[in-house]
Structures are given as structure tokens and as C-alpha cells.
Amino acid sequence: MRWVSFSLFFILYYLISLVLASGVQNMSKPLFLCIKGIGFVSLVEREAKKDWWRCVGSFALGGMVVCSIHYYTYLKFGNTPGGIRHGVVIAGYLRATTQRWFFLTHDNGSVFYFLPTITALWIAEKRETRFPVLTVISVGLTTAMYIDLWSAAAMTVMLIFSAALAIQILFRDVRLPTPPYLVIISAFLVFSFVVIVVNASDLLSLVASRFGKEHTMSVRSMIWQNALRYISSHPLFGVGYDSGALTLMRIGINHCHNMFLQVLYTGGIVTLVAFVASFIYCTPLHGSQNEDLPILLLGFSLFLLVSVFDWYPHFTPQFMLPLMCCHCPFGGANHDR
Numbered sequence: 001m002r003w004v005s006f007s008l009f010f011i012l013y014y015l016i017s018l019v020l021a022s023g024v025q026n027m028s029k030p031l032f033l034c035i036k037g038i039g040f041v042s043l044v045e046r047e048a049k050k051d052w053w054r055c056v057g058s059f060a061l062g063g064m065v066v067c068s069i070h071y072y073t074y075l076k077f078g079n080t081p082g083g084i085r086h087g088v089v090i091a092g093y094l095r096a097t098t099q100r101w102f103f104l105t106h107d108n109g110s111v112f113y114f115l116p117t118i119t120a121l122w123i124a125e126k127r128e129t130r131f132p133v134l135t136v137i138s139v140g141l142t143t144a145m146y147i148d149l150w151s152a153a154a155m156t157v158m159l160i161f162s163a164a165l166a167i168q169i170l171f172r173d174v175r176l177p178t179p180p181y182l183v184i185i186s187a188f189l190v191f192s193f194v195v196i197v198v199n200a201s202d203l204l205s206l207v208a209s210r211f212g213k214e215h216t217m218s219v220r221s222m223i224w225q226n227a228l229r230y231i232s233s234h235p236l237f238g239v240g241y242d243s244g245a246l247t248l249m250r251i252g253i254n255h256c257h258n259m260f261l262q263v264l265y266t267g268g269i270v271t272l273v274a275f276v277a278s279f280i281y282c283t284p285l286h287g288s289q290n291e292d293l294p295i296l297l298l299g300f301s302l303f304l305l306v307s308v309f310d311w312y313p314h315f316t317p318q319f320m321l322p323l324m325c326c327h328c329p330f331g332g333a334n335h336d337r
Contacts, residue, residue, distance in 0.1 A: 001277075001281050002278065002281035002282060002326065003041060003042065003045055005274055005278040005281050006037070006038070006041045006278045006319070007041070009037075009274040009278050010033075010037040010038050011034060011038075012237075012267050012270060012271040012274055013034075013263065013266055013313060014030035014031070014034040014037075015027070015030055015031065016237065016267075017237050017239075017240040017241050017266055017268070017271065018030055018240045018241045018242070019240075020240060021237075021239055021240025022240055029243060030241050036314070037314075037316055037319075040316040040317075040319065041316075041319060041323070044319075044320060044323045045323070048323065048324075048327040052327050052328065052329050053124070053329075056123055056324060057120075057124040059116075059117070059120045059320055060120040060121040060123075060124045060125075063113065063116065063120065063317065064117060064138070066103075066104065066113065066117075067104070067113060067114055067138075067142075069103045069104075070102050070103040070110060070113070070114075071141060073102040073103040074102045074145055074149075077100065077102065078100065078148065078149075080100070081100070082100060082101060083100035083101040083106070084103070085101045100149065105312075107146075107151040107154065108152075108153045108154045108306065108309070108310040109312055110154070111146070111151075111153070111154035111157065112306075112315040112317065112318040113315065113317050113318075114154075115157065115161075115299055115302060115303055116299065116303070116317050116318055116320040116321050116324075117138075117317065118135065118138050118142065118161070119296065119299030119321060119324070120320065120324065121134060121135050121138060122165070123292050123324070132165075135165065136165065136169070139162050139165055140162070143155070143159060143161075143162050146158050152309075153305075153309040153310055156305075157302040157305055160302060161298065161299075164295075168295075176294035176295065176297075176298060177294065178293055178294045178297060181282075181283045181284055181300075181325060182280065182283060184297065184300065184301050184304065185276070185279055185280065188301075188305075188308070189260065189276075191305075191308060192258060192259070192260040193260070195258075195308055195309075196224050196228075196258065196260070196261065219253070220258075220309070222251075222252055223256060223257050224258065224261060226250065226252060227251050227256045227258075227261045227264075227265045228261070230250060230251070231268075234268060235268055236268045236269055237267060237268040237270055237271070238264065238266045238268035238271065239265060241266050241267075247265075251265075255311075255312065257309060257310055257311070258307070258308060258310075258311060259304075259307035259308070259311040260308075262311055262313065263275050263313075278322075279322050281326070282322035282323060282325055282326040283325075283326060284296075284326055284328060285326065290328045290329070293325070293328055296325045296328060297325065299321050299324075300321045300322055300325055303318060303321050
């Protein structure tokens, strides 16, 4: 049912919503994204069932290679307006922006690659050594990068991740909390709803100002309010998938900056049900009996946290986080050593 739920989500989000909204036209990109999403989940499901440790290790290794290229582009173009897109910005094809684009998209967007990669690296390295050298280096570099870019959401989750890693290294006998998986999902839905509803309140204005952002949380107030208007008029199947141009005209930017709203806006309540069901079916089988589960739940929780303020469904590596949770074996890294 897990694979069915994920596949149904991708089909509803990319294809069915578009067909219902505008008919069978311009289907090449959404079809590709749908196949990519289903293909990624299918590959992880197959490899994790064969050898979970090899699956996690391979993902961590491949992720490190890809993220290293991102580091390189950050170092090379970090002080360049527009980053690797500076030529396009200078030529006038894009409006001036404070975002700087690198190999794995821009600022907050890249955390959906880094977070699952570093989580998998920590798990894989924990099995082989008592001191996770590569994980420490990766977390340090990534956190420093987001602080330099001052990407509030990505910086916050990496600082939390850094603190958890430091606690585990300095106090080996201290076990990270292991909240029930379904409680994490429920808390995310409630928190996301509360943030959206009170986004114009003085409290969020204060939080935004602390991070040097304008009181509208980087114009998220306007984006969310506009998105809610379209959601209320297209509740069941949403307005349909588009490449961003129509969404830009409708809500003022090319995506909703929130996982909950993005799924509702594009695919409606039906797609949201399939999406949430996909995560629910990723509930860990062994629960607290797995010593590595706290690390996985930490990565998954931080993924949900950053998704309240930014989210992109086509970044498929993010789905490795819930999939790692459900496939983690009995005992953990040191169980069979």
C-alpha cells in the first residue's frame, strides 16, 4: 500500500489534476516528473527490501557526490548576484533577486537534498565507526553555507541538526527522543495550519524580524492568502499542475511556499489524502526497538519543519527520509556488529 499511495499521489498531483483543469495538453514535463517520482520510490522500495544498509549507504555516497558539486558552485558563485544564473540576471531575463542559484537550485530549496543525504550518511557511518567524521564535516559545511546565505528555514533546521549531532558525540549515553511517528505527522499538519492561519499576526512578524526578514515572512502572507482563495474555489482536485507561469500570475510567485498548501492548491483534497497516506504507510515497523530510529525521526521532523515555509515536490530525494524510517531493520547499526 505504501508504493500504491506514493504512486497515486504522483499521478494525481502531476497528471489527473492537470487533465481535469485544462485537458490533455503540455503533458511532457508533468509526465516526466510523475515517472521520476514513482521510479525513485520504486527503486528505494526494491533495494531497501534486498539490503537496507547497502541502500542507505549508496544513497549517502551518491548524495555526497551531488552535494559536493553544489558546494563547489556555492564557493565559486557565492558572492555573485544570481549565483550561477548571474548571466541571465544581468541580461534582464529575470528580475533582481536576493536568491543565489547554485547546482542544487537556490537557498532553502537545496536543503531538500542535503537533509536526506546527511541523515543517511550519519546512519551509514554510525555502523562503521564510533566517530562520524564525514557527517561532522558535512553538517559543519552545510550549516556554515546556510548561515552565510542567511537562508532562515534551511539555517534553522541545520542548526538543530548540528546540536543533535553534537549531543550524540559528546554524550554517547544520551539517546535522542523518539516521538511516535504518527504524532510527528499530526504535529506537522497542526503546526502548518496554525502558521498559515496566523501568518499576519504580530508574533510571526517578530520572528521574521529576528531573521532580518520583512514582517510578511518574505511575502508569504500574500502568497498563502492568494493560494487559499484558489483552494476554496477548487477544493477537490485543485487548479491543476503547471510549470509555474500560471501560478505566478495567480498568487504572485511560482509555488505556495508550504507543503500543505502546495498539495491542496495543485491537486486538492483528494491528492492531499493520498499524500498524507503515503507518509502514514511509512510508519516504522520496529518502533523504539531500533537504535537508529531517533536519527531518522530527527531528519524526518526537520524535513517537515522546513516544508512549512518552502517545499518542492519534484525534489525526489526528500522522500528518502520517510522511506528510511519504514525500512529500518530491527536493532540498528550496532545490533549485528
